[in-house]
Amino acid sequence: TMAEQLKIILLVPFITVFLTFTHVQFIKKPLYESSSTIVLPENKSNLGGFAGLASQFGVGVLQTPGADLSSPSLFPELIKSRTFAERILDKPFYTEQYGRELSLLAIFTYGVGSPKFGRDTLIQRAMGAFQGMVDFTIQGSFSILTVKAGEPRFARDVNKAVLDELQALNRYYRSQHVNEKINFIENRIQSVKNDLEQSEQNQKSF
Numbered sequence: 001t002m003a004e005q006l007k008i009i010l011l012v013p014f015i016t017v018f019l020t021f022t023h024v025q026f027i028k029k030p031l032y033e034s035s036s037t038i039v040l041p042e043n044k045s046n047l048g049g050f051a052g053l054a055s056q057f058g059v060g061v062l063q064t065p066g067a068d069l070s071s072p073s074l075f076p077e078l079i080k081s082r083t084f085a086e087r088i089l090d091k092p093f094y095t096e097q098y099g100r101e102l103s104l105l106a107i108f109t110y111g112v113g114s115p116k117f118g119r120d121t122l123i124q125r126a127m128g129a130f131q132g133m134v135d136f137t138i139q140g141s142f143s144i145l146t147v148k149a150g151e152p153r154f155a156r157d158v159n160k161a162v163l164d165e166l167q168a169l170n171r172y173y174r175s176q177h178v179n180e181k182i183n184f185i186e187n188r189i190q191s192v193k194n195d196l197e198q199s200e201q202n203q204k205s206f
Helices: 006-027 048-056 072-079 082-089 104-108 119-133 152-205
Strands: 032-039 092-095 100-103 134-139 142-149
Touching: 032 152, 072 134, 072 152, 082 104, 082 119, 082 152, 092 104, 092 152, 100 104, 104 119, 119 134, 119 142, 142 152
Parallel strands: none
Antiparallel strands: 032 142, 092 100, 134 142
């Protein structure tokens, strides 16, 4: 039986190898990957000296550990947010496909032509493409940022831009978080001071 089907037995592997080689060599586009390893600090309460200063004025500040917007543990969710997308999509990148620098929004949507939709629609469409090429995973104290693209330079540049934006947003949210704590403690100190002055007046009157 095998001798009778010898042609088929030899022909099928040959055709399979030929089609696979043709697909990989001429049809399938190469995919390049750029990755960065990030060391994340432990998420500790940063009231520290503020809480000590407040306690000197008799103000008790409850220190409850919790993740705020400045916590690096929120990086994966931050990358998926619209705020992050709007910041990164406006940055210019060079691609061999277009031969010049274009914004990431243009690369993912209308290219070198004129946009046919509004900015909100374009951002919504580009967000899907951007999130598809960027992956952020947390492994203990380390995080791996991976960017996949059809061009090696483009993948590297997007990787670097994402890191820069993460650092910028982290610094911004951290400063906002500290300012909120400072304002809260100052308000509490003022409130306690007013209560103390009122108690002194009551004592004098008594």
